[in-house]
Amino acid sequence: MKLDGIAAFVAIAEAGSISEAARRLRLAKSVVSDRLAQLERELGARLVHRSTRRLTLTEDGLIFLELASSSLRGLETAAATLSERRGTLSGPLRISAPVTLTALHLGPALYPFLRRHPQIDLTIELDDRRVDAQAEGYDGVVRHGPMRDSPLTAWRLARSRRVLVASPDYLERNGAPRNLDELEGHRGIFYTHRGIADWRFEVGEKAVQVRGRPGLRVNNGVVMCDAAKAGLGITLLPLFIAGPDIRAGALRVLDVGAEPEAEFIYVAHPEGRRPSAKLRALADCLREAFGDPPYWEAGL
Incomplete structure (x- = not known):
């Protein structure tokens, strides 16, 4: 054979x-x-x-x-x-990664890694949906979100703080919510892969879910950010997307008396399959490039 x-x-x-x-x-x-x-x-x-x-x-x-x-x-x-044993990393490595995270941060962090290891044949498939790493033949899956139970073994790369944001124009017209009850009455911009159930907050030791009034549903974080800047509503975004606009004053962070559910950027691989040295090296590279706390949170 x-x-x-x-x-x-x-x-x-x-x-x-x-x-x-x-x-x-x-x-x-x-x-x-x-x-x-x-x-x-x-x-x-x-x-x-x-x-x-x-x-x-x-x-x-x-x-x-x-x-x-x-x-x-x-x-x-x-x-x-x-x-x-020869001190080299080589061969194919296939990963799945989110579109916006890769364009903004993951790609730039990987380019030096590939220069250091020119014999690695890396394939990155950009996809925001949940993928089956085992069935679809991925060595690893990079994702952003809460690290809940799953059939994957996950390595944390960086924390990912999310904040509620809205434009000064929207807040001038509608006022700023001061608590979770008031937040429910506001128009929301939601990520379709998570739906309106995505507004989850930590109150004490409990997770509280808030459902705003849907104003826009879209499956891309950059579009969500642009819609918020256009005054279409309130949205919950990671700082790796919203950070520059918060610094520029185009978006304001809202305080509703509760923190959004903790989330992380992580790389996962199928449980029971031994992860390759290439995947471990890639995870180490990303962890070092992002920093702790991650560089995109500086000054916020």
Whole structure:
């Protein structure tokens, strides 16, 4: 059996389609399909049911996948271990990261890391939705939010303080809420991946959820910030987005007598899978670049 055929089969099983596996492997779809067909001939077994609607694994495919994927991970770990012994980090590293955080802070922090380790082949997929790191073949997932229970093992990179903000114009027209009860009556700008339930505050040892009146729902933090500056309502934003506009006076921080729920920037990897030295090195690089407290909170 050829290793590239096994790798193609594992990628197809994880991606759920030959076309997506080809994209992840950066190969032509025909090449991936041919490698799967050759592997099936070598094994003398059908591994995949193909249809026009979807692709599913056969019983033989399910059995072979468990052994093949663990073997591939073992080989990758062995290769990485040899690289580490030589004092180098090399090979592919695939992570998922949020769009705005990457554009503003993650990307600039990673460029020196890649210059120091030119043999690393890094792929960053920008996506704000919740991803399944195991099923979608990510080595790590960078995210911003509360660190709640999940099937991922998370390493904290930096705290991420969020604040309620509004424009001076909005506050002049509508007044500033002084407590959580008054906040409920205000027009809100909400992040669609979290919805209006995102306004969560810590009162003593309890978490209190506030539901404002929806004025705008959008799935991008920069647009939320711009909408708040335009006077469309109150929004809850991390300082890594709102900080410059707060310093410039375009947004004002509101005090409602309670702190928003604690959040962090973290990198997570599938539980039970040994994280690579590359992922550990990347996490260390980001932790050092962000600082504690993070540099974007300076002066606020």
